[in-house]
Ligand code: NAD
């Protein structure tokens with residue numbers, strides 16, 4: 474099978490021929506149809522984060538495809554089913570987090586495309602207990618971005634507690650941001666969208682954003698305070714300065730949700746203002762299998778729209794460069810057919 478492989482940090486990925494793996498008792502072999510490029514894959518290939526993957530590895534945690542074969546213990550899916558293979562590759566199923574609906578915090582989790590090989594390949598092995606069925610009527614190319622960008626921002630909006638009449642500021646209208654703004658609107662909130670690139674802001678307006686702002690032109694915090702301040706700010710841009718702007722855009726009692734994971738790992742938070750203004754700061758990591766199921770249900774019901782362009786896996790290094798340079802209006806999805 475063909476696979477895109479990270480052989481070392483900050484070096485171009487290599488397209489390799491690998492043998493198709495056999496599923497173990499709890500595993501499924503998935504023939505990938507569509508596989509998204511998340512900015513996390515770029516962080517992985519660059520070794521940007523404190524916990525690093527070990528090259529060689531195959532990135533990709535937005536893989537969608539058909540179960541080709543299943544191990545003897547697999548009960549939730551069967552050959553022929555269309556499934557998504559998300560970032561949460563597996564968890565222990567027994568710890569306090571797994572048992573209380575927070576499997577995404579499990580300390581024994583494996584992460585697809587990071588600690589185990591992912592979906593930038595013609596086939597991927599996945600834990601049959603952690604794949605999520607893609608419902609009839611959801612296109613695989615739309616399911617792919619929903620598998621990380623969708624579930625992550627759906628969860629971020631959930632943990633923000635956004636309600637009708639709220640103003641939600643979304644910082645970074647990329648793969649994640651274009652879906653974040655839709656989930657905030659589904660929750661009934663008005664959205665102010667912030668990015669550095671005008672085309673992304675055009676997309677935000679098309680998707681219903683009430684206000685848009687180019688952070689190169691105006692200080693977003695000042696602008697959003699002029700609107701009365703945001704009840705929630707969701708930080709998705711790969712830059713700590715943008716996290717600080719998101720913080721400063723909040724009204725009293727507001728919530729800052731940290732989702733983006735810039736290589737530069739530190740932001741400045743003023744203690745005094747956080748205390749006196751009763752600000753909440755919360756980190757949010759992907760979503761559970763049930764969250765992803767809900768994301769697919771919303772999409773099947775016609776409530777979200779996914780913007781994507783397709784590329785061939787051979788074009789992986791150009792695709793990464795285009796995302797890094799902001800030349801993609803939302804998501805790139807590798808067409809594996
Ligand atoms: P992306 O490249 O598609 O989008 C990032 C957007 O931010 C782009 O539109 C870019 O123009 C914009 N941007 C960059 N600098 C900015 C600034 N200073 N101000 C405003 N906008 C700015 O990336 P993505 O795939 O949406 O991922 C975003 C981040 O979220 C990455 O760091 C990724 O690793 C992280 N992520 C986190 C989780 C999680 O579970 N917490 C899940 C998936 C991705």
Ligand code: ZN
Pocket residue numbers: 511512513514534560621622
């Ligand atoms: Zn991702």
Ligand code: ZN
Pocket residue numbers: 564565566567568569570571576579580581
């Ligand atoms: Zn666990």
